[in-house]
Amino acid sequence: MSMFSMSGKTVLIVGGAGYLGLPVCEGLRAQGASLYIADHHSGRLADAKAVLEAQNGEGSVQTLPIDMGDEASILACIDQCPPLHGLVMATAGSSNTHFDQLTSEDYDRSNRINLTGTFVLARAAAKAMPDGGAMVFYSSMYGTVAPDPANYPGDMPPNPVDYGAGKAGISQMARYMAGHFGRRGIRVNAIAPGPFPPQAVRDAHPDFITNLTRDTMMGRMGKRHETAGAVVFLLSDASSYITGQVLGVDGGWTAW
Ligand SMILES: NC(=O)c1ccc[n+]([C@@H]2O[C@H](COP(=O)([O-])OP(=O)(O)OC[C@H]3O[C@@H](n4cnc5c(N)ncnc54)[C@H](O)[C@@H]3O)[C@@H](O)[C@H]2O)c1
Ligand SMILES: O=C(O)[C@H](O)[C@@H](O)[C@H](O)[C@H](O)CO
Incomplete structure (x- = not known):
């Protein structure tokens, strides 16, 4: 197990209070x-801190505000x-809006969070990684x-284009930044989760879940903790020669 150890390593998890982020923490x-x-x-953030401190003791986690849509906040x-x-x-960032109703302002807002935000964050974080x-x-x-x-049943909007275009950009940013930072000992990878609907979505939209389930090879939705192993792996020495990759964590969705 020692190659997966993160002992002595400090990690910043942006969005770490979220549905998938907290199990990563x-x-x-x-x-x-x-x-x-x-998190913004x-x-x-307070709830996530309470959960982690209940498991690991008071003061075991630090929290910081951040708005991924605001460069000054990211740098601070x-x-x-x-x-x-x-x-x-x-x-x-996602508009969660039907294609025909999507405004250019919605589109720009998503891009600011997903594309500009990730770029600004990663470039600043690299400066805070003097030892790789x-x-x-x-x-x-x-x-x-x-x-x-x-x-997508009823009037539920399909996963919108501002989100998908941003995610494609994030995958490509991982490759570009891996190239840029490689010789400084900084590895950059992305994970590409498949369907991980929270319980509220499962309860509200059973037909949607039936449809998504059919599109996975494993015949089930991802469980909340099931992206954490990929992230720990990609941050640890277990992946020391892996960079510029996008790892699918999708029950086989994209392999059909
Ligand atoms: N849940 C899924 O099915 C799924 C599938 C594929 C990819 N993903 C990706 O996984 C990641 C986590 O998703 P999740 O399901 O945990 O969502 P989530 O909404 O539960 O978590 C996202 C977290 O980011 C925070 N956040 C949102 N906008 C922010 C901003 N502008 N600045 C700072 N913090 C902000 C939210 O407060 C939240 O805590 C996202 O990148 C998402 O696109 C999720
Ligand atoms: O790429 C994504 O973000 C996911 O695939 C989601 O959009 C799922 O469809 C959702 O988790 C179901 O609630």
Whole structure:
């Protein structure tokens, strides 16, 4: 197990209070990492801190505000971090809007969070990695394939183009930045999760879940903790010669 150890390594998890982000924090902490969690939702941040401190003791995690749509806020967040070994970007902007109703303002807002935000964050975080390190960006299967509109019942909007275009950009940014930072000992990879609907979505849209389930090879949705192993792997020495890759965590969705 020692090659997966994160002992003595500090990781900033942006979006670490989220549905997929919190289990990543738990997984990294279990491997001995020191955690800085940043999010724009102060209530979620406080809840995540409480969960992690209940498991690991008071003061075991630091929290910071960040708005991925605001460059000054991103830079201020990095300024408050000690030297880093790892960065996780687990936020997303999405219009959640039907194609015909999508405005250019909605589109720009998503791009600002997903594309500009990830670029600004990663460039600043690299400066905080004097001894090298690793970054993992959350992309999506919808950065590689498009959603099938037939999967979306009623007036539920299909996963929108601003989101998918941003995720494709995030995957490509991982490759570009891996090239740029490779000789400085900083690895950059992305993971591309498939369907990980929270319980509220499962309860509200059973037909949608039936449709998505059919499109996975494994015949089930992803469980909340099932992206954490990929992230721990890509931040740890277990992946020391892996960079510029996008790892699907999608139950086989994109392999059909
Ligand atoms: N859940 C899925 O099915 C799924 C599938 C594929 C990819 N993803 C990706 O995984 C990542 C995590 O998704 P999730 O399901 O945990 O979503 P989530 O909404 O539960 O978590 C995202 C977190 O980011 C925070 N956040 C959102 N916008 C922000 C901003 N502008 N600045 C700072 N923080 C912000 C939110 O407060 C939240 O805590 C996202 O990048 C998402 O696109 C999710
Ligand atoms: O790429 C993504 O973000 C995911 O595939 C989601 O859009 C799922 O469809 C959703 O988790 C179901 O609720």
